[in-house]
Amino acid sequence: xxxxxxxxxxxxSAGIVEKQYFEAEELVLDNGQALGxxxxxxxxxxxxxxxxxxxxWICHALTGDSHVAGYYSEEDExxxxxxxxxxxxxxxxxxxxxxVCSNVLGSCQGSTGxxxxxxxxxxxxxxxxxxxxxxxxxxxxxxxxxxxxxxxITAVVGGSVxxxxxxxxxxxxxxxxxAAIPIAATTRHSALAIAFNEVARQAIxxxxxxxxxxxxxxxxxxxxxxVARMIGHITYLSDESMRLKFGRRLQDKFDFSYNFEADFQVxxxxxxxxxxxxxxxxxxxxxxxxxxxxxYDLGQEHGRGSVVDAFAKTRARYLVISFTSDxxxxxxxxxxxxxxxxxxxxEVSFCEIExxxxxxxxxxxxxTLSNMxxxxxxxxxxxxxxx
Amino acid sequence: xxxxxxxxxxxxSAGIVEKQYFEAEELVLDNGQALGxxxxxxxxxxxxxxxxxxxxWICHALTGDSHVAGYYSEEDExxxxxxxxxxxxxxxxxxxxxxVCSNVLGSCQGSTGxxxxxxxxxxxxxxxxxxxxxxxxxxxxxxxxxxxxxxxITAVVGGSVxxxxxxxxxxxxxxxxxAAIPIAATTRHSALAIAFNEVARQAIxxxxxxxxxxxxxxxxxxxxxxVARMIGHITYLSDESMRLKFGRRLQDKFDFSYNFEADFQVxxxxxxxxxxxxxxxxxxxxxxxxxxxxxYDLGQEHGRGSVVDAFAKTRARYLVISFTSDxxxxxxxxxxxxxxxxxxxxEVSFCEIExxxxxxxxxxxxxTLSNMxxxxxxxxxxxxxxx
Numbered sequence: 093x094x095x096x097x098x099x100x101x102x103x104x105s106a107g108i109v110e111k112q113y114f115e116a117e118e119l120v121l122d123n124g125q126a127l128g129x130x131x132x133x134x135x136x137x138x139x140x141x142x143x144x145x146x147x148x149w150i151c152h153a154l155t156g157d158s159h160v161a162g163y164y165s166e167e168d169e170x171x172x173x174x175x176x177x178x179x180x181x182x183x184x185x186x187x188x189x190x191x192v193c194s195n196v197l198g199s200c201q202g203s204t205g206x207x208x209x210x211x212x213x214x215x216x217x218x219x220x221x222x223x224x225x226x227x228x229x230x231x232x233x234x235x236x237x238x239x240x241x242x243x244x245i246t247a248v249v250g251g252s253v254x255x256x257x258x259x260x261x262x263x264x265x266x267x268x269x270x271a272a273i274p275i276a277a278t279t280r281h282s283a284l285a286i287a288f289n290e291v292a293r294q295a296i297x298x299x300x301x302x303x304x305x306x307x308x309x310x311x312x313x314x315x316x317x318x319v320a321r322m323i324g325h326i327t328y329l330s331d332e333s334m335r336l337k338f339g340r341r342l343q344d345k346f347d348f349s350y351n352f353e354a355d356f357q358v359x360x361x362x363x364x365x366x367x368x369x370x371x372x373x374x375x376x377x378x379x380x381x382x383x384x385x386x387x388y389d390l391g392q393e394h395g396r397g398s399v400v401d402a403f404a405k406t407r408a409r410y411l412v413i414s415f416t417s418d419x420x421x422x423x424x425x426x427x428x429x430x431x432x433x434x435x436x437x438x439e440v441s442f443c444e445i446e447x448x449x450x451x452x453x454x455x456x457x458x459x460t461l462s463n464m465x466x467x468x469x470x471x472x473x474x475x476x477x478x479x
Numbered sequence: 480x481x482x483x484x485x486x487x488x489x490x491x492s493a494g495i496v497e498k499q500y501f502e503a504e505e506l507v508l509d510n511g512q513a514l515g516x517x518x519x520x521x522x523x524x525x526x527x528x529x530x531x532x533x534x535x536w537i538c539h540a541l542t543g544d545s546h547v548a549g550y551y552s553e554e555d556e557x558x559x560x561x562x563x564x565x566x567x568x569x570x571x572x573x574x575x576x577x578x579v580c581s582n583v584l585g586s587c588q589g590s591t592g593x594x595x596x597x598x599x600x601x602x603x604x605x606x607x608x609x610x611x612x613x614x615x616x617x618x619x620x621x622x623x624x625x626x627x628x629x630x631x632i633t634a635v636v637g638g639s640v641x642x643x644x645x646x647x648x649x650x651x652x653x654x655x656x657x658a659a660i661p662i663a664a665t666t667r668h669s670a671l672a673i674a675f676n677e678v679a680r681q682a683i684x685x686x687x688x689x690x691x692x693x694x695x696x697x698x699x700x701x702x703x704x705x706v707a708r709m710i711g712h713i714t715y716l717s718d719e720s721m722r723l724k725f726g727r728r729l730q731d732k733f734d735f736s737y738n739f740e741a742d743f744q745v746x747x748x749x750x751x752x753x754x755x756x757x758x759x760x761x762x763x764x765x766x767x768x769x770x771x772x773x774x775y776d777l778g779q780e781h782g783r784g785s786v787v788d789a790f791a792k793t794r795a796r797y798l799v800i801s802f803t804s805d806x807x808x809x810x811x812x813x814x815x816x817x818x819x820x821x822x823x824x825x826e827v828s829f830c831e832i833e834x835x836x837x838x839x840x841x842x843x844x845x846x847t848l849s850n851m852x853x854x855x856x857x858x859x860x861x862x863x864x865x866x
Contacts, residue, residue, distance in 0.1 A: 223737040283721035283745045290746040291709040295682055298702035315685035322678040323710060334670035348774055350610040352766060358670045359677040379739060387735055
């Protein structure tokens with residue numbers, strides 16, 4: 093197939109992309125309930141080859157969306173969330189691969205979620221939206237894959253909750269997945285991860301505007317959602333990255349406010365993150381997606397409690413990537429995952445990247461990360477290249 | 480003096496104690512403002528000796544109070560917060576020492592704080608209460624010390640924000656302090672610690688019942704304060720302790736709720752902690768004390784930016800104690816403190832205790848911790864014992 097190249101992180105942009113929509117009449121969820129119609133927003137880059145198998149399927153994290161790379165228009169100032177990774181000649185090379193990224197079911201960036209209209213009532217679902225599993229999200233992605241006529245996925249790739257979906261893809265549709273790259277992921281949330289999600293949910297539900305999820309025609313629970321985001325944001329960073337980025341630097345260089353305004357830069361940064369977030373995200377979607385992630389337990393769901401037995405059902409080659417300073421999905425969890433994969437006789441590469449930026453490190457431009465993914469994909473593609 | 484004994488953690492109770500009150504007509508704060516009258520709630524154990532110097536001064540943490548040991552009544556089911564440490568024959572032996580613990584200025588457990596009546600208006604201060612410093616809190620404690628006729632403190636002891644007050648005691652009143660035991664403390668908050676405090680404050684201020692601090696005659700910001708407490712509570716534990724204590728165990732043994740009720744034990748534990756907390760703590764006090772702790776910067780305030788220069792002004796012997804799993808005031812911060820103390824030519828013992836329970840480890844019964852403190856206090860007392 094094509095040869096492995098040292099890609100350029102600052103390389104060519106994936107260009108102008110369009111948000112596309114796929115509608116499924118109905119999706120039967122893991123709990124047996126039928127949900128429909130289901131709309132899935134997605135975006136693609138590159139071209140599907142004749143064998144319909146040069147596909148890189150990207151799963152976004154908790155609050156991400158389908159806009160993985162490129163720009164929506166010439167005027168657009170901000171590219172997609174993984175623009176440094178996805179594009180011509182980049183880590184995930186759109187000259188070679190057909191890249192698909194869809195917004196997860198339950199989210200609010202074009203896909204059906206609690207803020208969508210419930211056809212039975214004509215009003216937004218709110219809490220009448222069914223509590224989803226990560227499996228349901230992957231099932232919706234599989235419907236999109238079928239719709240696109242894709243026969244094989246070269247690799248499913250994703251970080252954080254996206255990485256957990258990567259694992260679920262391997263378990264649910266082993267015959268479709270040649271390789272998988274779970275980044276900063278885990279087979280199940282620790283008590284600490286659940287605790288942070290729960291407090292974030294409590295912050296939303298404590299906001300009287302939340303109104304038991306019924307707020308789409310009135311004031312939104314913006315304050316609660318902002319606090320939830322701030323909690324999350326702290327967990328995506330690290331002690332070291334916060335020290336490097338903010339330390340104890342003040343907003344006003346000269347003195348404290350001696351009131352409850354933001355004194356330290358880290359305070360105003362968090363407030364800004366919270367404020368910005370409520371403009372783009374739906375509080376109920378935050379509840380649904382965090383709950384699905386908390387529920388997820390790969391070993392329990394697929395191996396009767398054994399992660400080894402669960403992985404034994406998969407066929408993919410794996411590249412597992414973790415970051416030393418990630419304390420939300422700590423690197424020891426990736427090590428455990430790799431150990432289980434090896435016990436299941438799977439082909440696994442593991443890389444623990446020395447990084448100070450915590451859990452969110454996979455979102456930051458990194459030649460190491462890009463080259464690693466590029467090289468792995470090259471190897472996988474070569475294996476399946478026509479002789 | 481008395482001899483060093485291996486004390487019994489489960490030893491004799493400090494018995495029945497009474498909350499006492501000291502009133503100062505006025506206290507001039509670090510910002511120049513006069514606050515008055517100032518009431519300080521406190522409790523004592525043991526007997527002051529003839530030299531009035533067998534004193535152990537205990538500083539409580541953020542949400543603690545003066546009730547350090549023993550019981551308020553025969554019917555009382557819960558002893559003071561450091562009961563395993565303070566009592567006859569215990570780590571801090573009340574047969575030998577006169578123990579004093581007072582509620583910090585700005586708190587709500589008997590000492591003057593934002594919930595107290597402002598004599599100028601006849602209503603609670605609310606946000607008209609001045610923004611305090613940890614120095615102001617120590618200054619109020621010093622007024623109590625003078626009132627009690629104490630001439631010397633054998634040791635000032637405290638954990639967390641209490642440990643920061645211990646350091647401030649050594650700097651502000653070096654001639655009064657023979658020894659100091661800062662536990663799980665720091666000379667200044669990291670960006671991470673400030674970030675958590677700020678999000679907790681935002682959770683309170685996001686609650687409409689907070690009403691800019693003016694809620695004493697109406698509904699209190701209980702939901703916001705509960706979220707703040709939950710955030711704090713997570714930071715007092717550790718990944719490991721939460722795994723050991725909760726793991727992914729469910730409330731209901733059989734299945735998920737598939738709604739937004741507490742499914743996991745860690746969730747209901749946090750909700751319970753939040754709910755319990757609002758019954759005993761004032762939201763504005765939480766704001767004031769966390770802000771004072773965030774502002775504190777020992778090197779900046781006392782050494783023109785140099786922690787070494789600051790410590791050079793102190794005369795105490797130190798026992799610095801940290802816990803391996805503490806990620807709020809990580810053990811590297813204690814190491815830095817010890818390094819600076821040594822550079823200043825001070826006599827320092829340092830002990831990093833291998834503990835999985837995180838920041839709150841100092842509140843949990845530990846023979847290691849008790850023996851260490853007992854031995855150190857014995858050495859200090861012996862040094863000053865009449866020949």
